[in-house]
Amino acid sequence: xxxxxxxxxxxxxxxxxxxxxxxxxxxxxxxxxxxxxxxxxxxxxxxxxxxxxxxxxxxxxxxxxxxxxxxxxxxxxxxxxxxxxxxxxxxxxxxxxxxxxxxxxxxxxxxxxxxx
Numbered sequence: 039x040x041x042x043x044x045x046x047x048x049x050x051x052x053x054x055x056x057x058x059x060x061x062x063x064x065x066x067x068x069x070x071x072x073x074x075x076x077x078x079x080x081x082x083x084x085x086x087x088x089x090x091x092x093x094x095x096x097x098x099x100x101x102x103x104x105x106x107x108x109x110x111x112x113x114x115x116x117x118x119x120x121x122x123x124x125x126x127x128x129x130x131x132x133x134x135x136x137x138x139x140x141x142x143x144x145x146x147x148x149x150x151x152x153x154x
Contacts, residue, residue, distance in 0.1 A: 041072070042072055043072070046118075047067070047118055049066045051064040054104075056102045057098070062093070064107075067088050067090070069086045070086075071084040071085075077130055077134075078125050078128060087115070
């Protein structure tokens, strides 16, 4: 089972970085967790957000956020629409389901004819 984060949205912010004080390097990214196995692929409702500075190459944690950054991140969070949580069955799953149904039908027919 593999879990990965898929980039959904990246926003460039005009706020000053708390580390290097540059006002063009802040980027807010939203990522959604995807779980993939042999049998299915699932998009989960779990959303991760990360604020980083492309100038000084640091991750800005919420403890370091100023009030302005907090307001902008809150606004972007409200404007963000994640992909709908869903599960997709892969071809192997459909084959196994079909084989199971066929086996049950075959067993039912065999039992029916053995009783006569």
